Amino acid sequence: MGPFIAQFLTGLANAAALFLVASGLSLIFGVTRIVNFAHGSFYMLGAFIGYTVMQLLPGAFGFWSSILVAGLAVGLIGVIVEMLVLRPIYRAPELFQLVATFGVILVIQDLALITWGAEDLLGPRAPGLKGVIRILGEPVPKYDLALIAITPFILFALWYLITKTRLGVLVRAATQDREMVAALGVNQSWLFTGVFFLGAMLAGLGGALQLPKGGADLLMDFNILASIFVVVVIGGMGSLPGAFIAAVLISVLNVFGVRYMPQSTLVLMYVVMAVVLIIKPYGLMGRKEVAGEHGQVGEPEQPFSPFGRRGRLIVAVLLIALATLPFLGSKFAMILAIDIIIVCLFAASLHFILSLGGLVSFGHAAFFGGGAYAAALMVHYAGSPMELAFVLAPIITGFLAIIIGWFCIRLTGVYFAMLTLAFSQLLWSLVFQWGEVTGGDDGMVSIWPSPWASDTTVFFYLTMIIGFGGILVLRHAAHSPFGYALRASRDSAGRAEATGINTKRVQFVAFTFAGAMAGLAGTLFVFSKGSIFPTELEIGKSFDALIMVFLGGVKTLAGPLVGASALSLMQDYLTRFEYWRLALGLLIIAVVIIAPEGIAGTSQKLAARWGIIRRDEVQ
Amino acid sequence: MTSVLEVKELSKSFGGNHAVNNVSFAVGAGELLALIGPNGAGKTTCFNMLMGQLAPDAGEVLLDGENLVGLPPRAIWRKGVGRTFQITATYPSMTVVENVQMAIMSDKKRLFSFLPYARNLYREEAVTLLDLVGMAEQADRAAAILAYGDLKRLELAIALAHKPRLLLMDEPTAGMAPSERIKLMQLTADIVADKGISVLFTEHDMDVVFAHAHRVMVLNRGEIIANGSVDEVRDDPLVREVYLGGGTVFADKEESENA
Ligand SMILES: Nc1ncnc2c1ncn2[C@@H]1O[C@H](COP(=O)(O)OP(=O)(O)O)[C@@H](O)[C@H]1O
Ligand SMILES: [Mg+2]
Numbered sequence: 001m002g003p004f005i006a007q008f009l010t011g012l013a014n015a016a017a018l019f020l021v022a023s024g025l026s027l028i029f030g031v032t033r034i035v036n037f038a039h040g041s042f043y044m045l046g047a048f049i050g051y052t053v054m055q056l057l058p059g060a061f062g063f064w065s066s067i068l069v070a071g072l073a074v075g076l077i078g079v080i081v082e083m084l085v086l087r088p089i090y091r092a093p094e095l096f097q098l099v100a101t102f103g104v105i106l107v108i109q110d111l112a113l114i115t116w117g118a119e120d121l122l123g124p125r126a127p128g129l130k131g132v133i134r135i136l137g138e139p140v141p142k143y144d145l146a147l148i149a150i151t152p153f154i155l156f157a158l159w160y161l162i163t164k165t166r167l168g169v170l171v172r173a174a175t176q177d178r179e180m181v182a183a184l185g186v187n188q189s190w191l192f193t194g195v196f197f198l199g200a201m202l203a204g205l206g207g208a209l210q211l212p213k214g215g216a217d218l219l220m221d222f223n224i225l226a227s228i229f230v231v232v233v234i235g236g237m238g239s240l241p242g243a244f245i246a247a248v249l250i251s252v253l254n255v256f257g258v259r260y261m262p263q264s265t266l267v268l269m270y271v272v273m274a275v276v277l278i279i280k281p282y283g284l285m286g287r288k289e290v291a292g293e294h295g296q297v298g299e300p301e302q303p304f305s306p307f308g309r310r311g312r313l314i315v316a317v318l319l320i321a322l323a324t325l326p327f328l329g330s331k332f333a334m335i336l337a338i339d340i341i342i343v344c345l346f347a348a349s350l351h352f353i354l355s356l357g358g359l360v361s362f363g364h365a366a367f368f369g370g371g372a373y374a375a376a377l378m379v380h381y382a383g384s385p386m387e388l389a390f391v392l393a394p395i396i397t398g399f400l401a402i403i404i405g406w407f408c409i410r411l412t413g414v415y416f417a418m419l420t421l422a423f424s425q426l427l428w429s430l431v432f433q434w435g436e437v438t439g440g441d442d443g444m445v446s447i448w449p450s451p452w453a454s455d456t457t458v459f460f461y462l463t464m465i466i467g468f469g470g471i472l473v474l475r476h477a478a479h480s481p482f483g484y485a486l487r488a489s490r491d492s493a494g495r496a497e498a499t500g501i502n503t504k505r506v507q508f509v510a511f512t513f514a515g516a517m518a519g520l521a522g523t524l525f526v527f528s529k530g531s532i533f534p535t536e537l538e539i540g541k542s543f544d545a546l547i548m549v550f551l552g553g554v555k556t557l558a559g560p561l562v563g564a565s566a567l568s569l570m571q572d573y574l575t576r577f578e579y580w581r582l583a584l585g586l587l588i589i590a591v592v593i594i595a596p597e598g599i600a601g602t603s604q605k606l607a608a609r610w611g612i613i614r615r616d617e618v619q
Numbered sequence: 620m621t622s623v624l625e626v627k628e629l630s631k632s633f634g635g636n637h638a639v640n641n642v643s644f645a646v647g648a649g650e651l652l653a654l655i656g657p658n659g660a661g662k663t664t665c666f667n668m669l670m671g672q673l674a675p676d677a678g679e680v681l682l683d684g685e686n687l688v689g690l691p692p693r694a695i696w697r698k699g700v701g702r703t704f705q706i707t708a709t710y711p712s713m714t715v716v717e718n719v720q721m722a723i724m725s726d727k728k729r730l731f732s733f734l735p736y737a738r739n740l741y742r743e744e745a746v747t748l749l750d751l752v753g754m755a756e757q758a759d760r761a762a763a764i765l766a767y768g769d770l771k772r773l774e775l776a777i778a779l780a781h782k783p784r785l786l787l788m789d790e791p792t793a794g795m796a797p798s799e800r801i802k803l804m805q806l807t808a809d810i811v812a813d814k815g816i817s818v819l820f821t822e823h824d825m826d827v828v829f830a831h832a833h834r835v836m837v838l839n840r841g842e843i844i845a846n847g848s849v850d851e852v853r854d855d856p857l858v859r860e861v862y863l864g865g866g867t868v869f870a871d872k873e874e875s876e877n878a
Binding site: 302305306479481482483484485488494495498500501502506 | 763
């Protein structure tokens with residue numbers, strides 16, 4: 001009984017920080033409908049700032065006031081982020097906000113690196129709470145007990161704020177009915193800024209409060225990101241009691257998981273999330289999002305048509321030029337080109353469902369990594385030749401997409417995005433923790449192409465054929481009746497359904513098709529590298545694809561190719577510098593705010609304005 | 620006259636609000652039937668139940684004797700019912716002609732074709748339909764940049780694409796200039812007379828209704844309070860009371876409500 005209770009107490013103590021951070025994220029989403037991916041960064045900043053202030057303020061009083069100071073400071077940073085980055089894009093689709101907050105993550109990572117250095121910081125122990133207390137013979141850290149005692153106060157304070165104050169009334173009104181706030185005559189931007197302050201402050205407090213347990217390091221932002229999203233999604237986005245229940249649930253589950261089934265703690269968390277969402281798609285205490293639809297940004301999308309003769313000629317010339325690369329460039333240039341073609345195919349497959357289908361998936365890496373792992377497993381365990389893997393791995397990925405799509409297509413908007421993220425994380429954690437089969441963190445190696453294709457030049461041509469072949473298939477699908485049905489379902493589901501189109505089925509087929517094409521890209525990837533690691537399934541991989549599509553221009557067919565090439569080249573170039581994240585982050589934020597139509601969209605518009613191309617040639 | 624559509628004791632309430640209450644009527648073959656009533660009377664709700672967008676609380680909707688209740692809109696469409704919306708619903712990212720082609724592709728069950736270029740499929744048929752509503756010259760413009768009146772005409776062309784037996788038109792002329800309204804309704808009347816399509820339509824503009832409807836029904840607070848010829852309804856004292864008396868007030872130009 002003793003160990004059991006001790007475990008349970010540890011779980012409760014861990015829930016304190018998790019709840020603080022998650023409640024901030026939930027509040028921000030509830031009021032502003034922004035999914036703030038930079039929330040983990042606020043948490044990290046709370047830890048670093050708290051650490052620094054604790055060095056200056058001695059004693060117990062210093063310790064606790066440092067936590068408060070850290071919270072307030074991070075709250076102010078949240079206000080700055082809100083005013084500079086998010087205010088211009090409140091009315092934009094989710095994707096814009098995702099990309100912008102991702103830019104903020106990069107910027108904060110480097111600013112933290114510049115300020116505090118790369119060393120992990122060991123958190124100071126809380127003065128007066130250093131030892132342990134024995135409960136039923138088991139040692140329980142005093143600080144854990146303090147955290148357990150504090151949590152109800154935090155919950156009470158938040159409850160008081162939300163139910164008893166004017167800010168709280170507004171927050172609840174905004175969470176439940178967006179139109180009502182405007183009707184109340186409230187200054188909306190003031191409310192949003194206030195909520196951002198509160199939400200960021202809660203994250204900062206959480207970061208500072210966990211210092212004695214975890215310290216501060218530069219990986220904290222992404223490490224907590226997955227957990228707080230799980231908590232917020234399980235609890236129901238926008239619901240504080242939901243976040244509390246889910247934080248306790250996840251924390252306790254984690255502690256027992258570590259103890260009794262250490263190989264599957266991560267899987268467990270995502271399985272719980274998937275199960276909750278399948279039963280209650282809007283979380284335990286969340287409510288169905290009715291309106292949820294965001295308008296298009298800028299001008300409406302232009303109708304598009306297949307390339308005419310001139311366009312085809314240009315594409316042919318470009319492809320031929322690229323095909324001469326082995327004669328001109330170095331081996332390094334060929335490898336870079338292979339990488340770029342592969343991400344182009346990956347980005348194009350995401351673009352297909354995201355842009356034509358209006359389905360913003362946050363978990364497309366599941367299919368890229370899924371295809372790669374399917375191929376690797378076939379080669380490793382069945383001795384399958386490369387040729388067979390190229391046929392079967394995309395098909396297997398297609399089946400994976402059928403399973404994931406079956407659950408996700410029911411939802412729309414942010415909820416669709418979150419559930420796809422959950423499933424891709426579930427797949428990642430499976431691969432990560434099922435080490436006997438997948439090699440876990442060590443990945444799978446020696447997955448080489450067949451002998452005839454192992455030469456870099458040959459593999460380059462193979463990649464060109466398969467990669468551009470896949471892109472052409474995707475492009476053609478966009479111009480086919482099926483692609484039109486997909487756009488019709490996005491443009492006006494009501495009209496589509498009233499003219500015989502089963503919009504959900506069309507989207508389901510498109511999701512499967514895009515998944516299989518991402519799987520093809522993953523298959524190319526694994527043979528080009530000869531190895532595969534769980535990183536290819538991570539959130540970051542899904543975000544990469546989203547940023548590529550966005551950078552290139554969501555509304556153009558050329559967008560994903562331009563964006564993928566641009567981001568790959570930029571990363572290749574920028575990573576030579578120490579603070580490349582800062583530069584890339586600022587660049588991403590600038591594109592979101594200044595040129596939301598992306599590189600391809602903006603240049604097409606300029607070209608049309610300057611008379612270089614006709615308007616109807618815009619692709 | 621045989622009836623194409625028969626509606627029996629249809630009801631729907633939102634919370635305690637009886638939006639449509641025990642409504643029964645029939646649409647005859649080739650008939651142009653108007654459903655009028657003040658804002659919030661329940662006209663759009665009624666249409667939503669006929670087309671399957673809303674499930675009725677009670678009642679039956681029979682198309683040539685076959686019950687439609689419980690079917691989704693797409694199935695009802697395939698049975699030969701077309702609909703235009705009070706707030707136009709078209710595909711803004713496509714051209715005008717592609718909007719019509721989309722409906723024809725759906726009718727021909729080509730939605731899951733991967734091979735052909737959609738823009739070449741059924742283009743002639745689509746242009747013929749556009750010509751019918753006077754939109755052929757605008758075939759290759761983007762639907763997103765059309766004037767509102769043209770969007771209404773495009774919707775009509777889309778609704779005709781699968782050769783429907785019955786057309787449901789929710790305020791087909793809302794948002795148009797008065798002269799244009801008469802013209803569009805005249806056009807609609809000619810087309811449906813030519814093709815033998817039955818039409819149920821709602822309308823705010825009484826000039827349009829009295830000029831074209833074969834029969835008029837008046838809905839008020841979810842209940843039908845009058846049903847008869849144009850003259851009968853015009854002279855009905857109850858109807859006059861609902862519209863606050865006087866023939867002139869019939870020309871209620873209010874269009875601010877939503878579908
Ligand atoms: N989805 C809905 N939820 C709640 N009430 C609704 C809904 N749709 C319509 N109503 C109500 O039903 C009544 C009838 O509305 P509607 O059918 O749009 O009227 P009309 O088209 O005749 O102007 C109104 O009181 C309206 O507020
Ligand atoms: Mg109406």
